[in-house]
Amino acid sequence: MDEPLNLVLFSGTDDKLQAAAVLTAGAAALGKPVNIFLQYWALDAFTRAKIGRDHGLAPEAGDEGRKAVDALGKAVQATWAETMRQAKDLGEVDIQACSLSMDLLDIEAEALDPLVDGVEGVTAFYLNAGDGQIVFI
Amino acid sequence: MDEPLNLVLFSGTDDKLQAAAVLTAGAAALGKPVNIFLQYWALDAFTRAKIGRDHGLAPEAGDEGRKAVDALGKAVQATWAETMRQAKDLGEVDIQACSLSMDLLDIEAEALDPLVDGVEGVTAFYLNAGDGQIVFI
Amino acid sequence: MDEPLNLVLFSGTDDKLQAAAVLTAGAAALGKPVNIFLQYWALDAFTRAKIGRDHGLAPEAGDEGRKAVDALGKAVQATWAETMRQAKDLGEVDIQACSLSMDLLDIEAEALDPLVDGVEGVTAFYLNAGDGQIVFI
Numbered sequence: 001m002d003e004p005l006n007l008v009l010f011s012g013t014d015d016k017l018q019a020a021a022v023l024t025a026g027a028a029a030l031g032k033p034v035n036i037f038l039q040y041w042a043l044d045a046f047t048r049a050k051i052g053r054d055h056g057l058a059p060e061a062g063d064e065g066r067k068a069v070d071a072l073g074k075a076v077q078a079t080w081a082e083t084m085r086q087a088k089d090l091g092e093v094d095i096q097a098c099s100l101s102m103d104l105l106d107i108e109a110e111a112l113d114p115l116v117d118g119v120e121g122v123t124a125f126y127l128n129a130g131d132g133q134i135v136f137i
Numbered sequence: 138m139d140e141p142l143n144l145v146l147f148s149g150t151d152d153k154l155q156a157a158a159v160l161t162a163g164a165a166a167l168g169k170p171v172n173i174f175l176q177y178w179a180l181d182a183f184t185r186a187k188i189g190r191d192h193g194l195a196p197e198a199g200d201e202g203r204k205a206v207d208a209l210g211k212a213v214q215a216t217w218a219e220t221m222r223q224a225k226d227l228g229e230v231d232i233q234a235c236s237l238s239m240d241l242l243d244i245e246a247e248a249l250d251p252l253v254d255g256v257e258g259v260t261a262f263y264l265n266a267g268d269g270q271i272v273f274i
Numbered sequence: 275m276d277e278p279l280n281l282v283l284f285s286g287t288d289d290k291l292q293a294a295a296v297l298t299a300g301a302a303a304l305g306k307p308v309n310i311f312l313q314y315w316a317l318d319a320f321t322r323a324k325i326g327r328d329h330g331l332a333p334e335a336g337d338e339g340r341k342a343v344d345a346l347g348k349a350v351q352a353t354w355a356e357t358m359r360q361a362k363d364l365g366e367v368d369i370q371a372c373s374l375s376m377d378l379l380d381i382e383a384e385a386l387d388p389l390v391d392g393v394e395g396v397t398a399f400y401l402n403a404g405d406g407q408i409v410f411i
Contacts, residue, residue, distance in 0.1 A: 003268075005271075008293075008297070008409075010289075010290065010293050010411075011332070011334065012334055013334050015147075015177055015178075016147065019145075019147050019176050019177060019273075022176075022235075022237060022259055023145070023259065023273075025259075026258075026259030026260055026262070026263055027263060029260065030260060030263055030264075032263075039293050039296075040289055040293060040332075040339075041289075041332065041334050041335065041339065044339070055334075056334060058148070058177075058178065058334075059196050059333050060148065060149055060150050060178050060192075060193060060195075061178060065177075065178065065181070065242075068241060068242050068243060069241065071243075077240075077241065098296075100296060103351075104342060104343065104351065105339075105342050106342060106345075121300075122296055122297065122299075122300030123300055123303060123304060125300070126300055126301060126304055126306070127304075133270065133271045133407065134279075134407045134409050135145075135271050135272070135273045135409070136273060136293075136297075136409045136410060136411050137147075137273050140405075142408075152284075152314055152315075153284065156282075156284050156313050156314060156410075159313075159372075159374060159396055160282070160396065160410075162396075163395075163396030163397055163399070163400055164400060166397060167397060167400055167401075169400070195285070195314075195315065196333050197285065197286055197287050197315050197329075197330060197332075198314075198315060202314075202315065202318070202379075205378060205379050205380060206378065208380075214377075214378065270407065270408045272282075272408050272409070272410045273410060274284075274410050
């Protein structure tokens with residue numbers, strides 16, 4: 001269990017980011033290091049300006065799914081950003097922005113939420129991933 | 138090949154579930170154990186009430202994709218639920234519902250299709266996954 | 275680093291295919307063999323008739339995402355097909371079409387772009403994957 005878990009986050013909808021946050025927190029709780037690499041719409045969701053916003057759900061959620069998520073959101077469940085913050089307190093979680101996606105979406109490093117630890121290229125991502133699992137979300 | 142293949146199923150559209158079922162059946166045929174962890178819309182698709190329904194396709198399928206899938210569905214191809222059932226007959230396939238997603242979507246254990254073997258948390262999922270591949274679909 | 279990286283490409287939108295191409299090129303640059311298995315809408319995108327077309331973006335991209343991608347496309351960034359071609363020049367990249375998806379979408383081998391090296395079933399995919407990572411995109 002000492003190889004890191006490596007998550008490539010591509011999607012920026014609240015349901016996929018919450019699924020990613022739960023996988024991150026679970027791994028961190030088991031003492032497994034987690035490397036997160038933010039691309040495209042997930043990167044956009046981790047900017048200061050947008051991290052607190054509603055990012056919508058996957059289209060398949062439909063009205064029924066939307067209602068279920070809203071109902072629980074009002075009750076108890078933490079947002080994905082809160083769950084990510086807790087996971088960072090709990091274990092070794094490193095969040096890096098993909099430099100190519102930064103260029104693509106024209107995002108500057110200062111625009112990223114403090115949850116993001118830095119910016120790196122895909123080569124650095126692979127080198128940090130070592131022999132650990134790579135999961136694309 | 139004796140480490141399990143671990144599939145986290147998130148999406149509940151028929152095309153992604155069919156892709157997941159094919160990967161499951163292929164692994165089972167090779168004698169590889171498969172652990173499936175159902176989250177969000179995939180979990181919803183595995184309820185007794187919905188497993189037999191049309192779950193739509195990914196939005197990118199478009200009209201042309203829809204027609205291709207319908208044409209083959211009427212001819213020979215098994216549904217994803219049938220392929221999953223065959224995979225369970227063929228090999229060691231364990232399907233677990235994510236307890237957090239059960240809460241989120243307000244689904245009770247009795248509402249799940251008998252294809253689902255139980256309900257577990259993300260920690261149990263990781264412990265069963267061991268050093269095997271984790272694939273998010 | 276000598277086990278291959280194994281990408282199952284399912285989605286056929288330009289943003290996901292570009293993310294896949296970047297992961298492929300990065301692995302190839304590090305000397306890691308890459309096996310790509312094309313299913314559903316990704317397979318459709320690799321046909322001669324469609325590889326040069328606009329394949330749209332994930333629905334979550336929205337208007338703002340669309341504009342960002344268009345702006346960069348007009349400037350410098352290579353298309354995903356060009357990046358895949360460069361990755362094949364750079365390293366050991368093998369692209370196979372999933373035989374079941376070929377049947378489903380009624381695509382003949384001659385219709386595939388020359389980037390695709392052949393057609394295989396899921397069992398062959400697993401055997402080539404060995405103990406390497408499997409990533410579903």
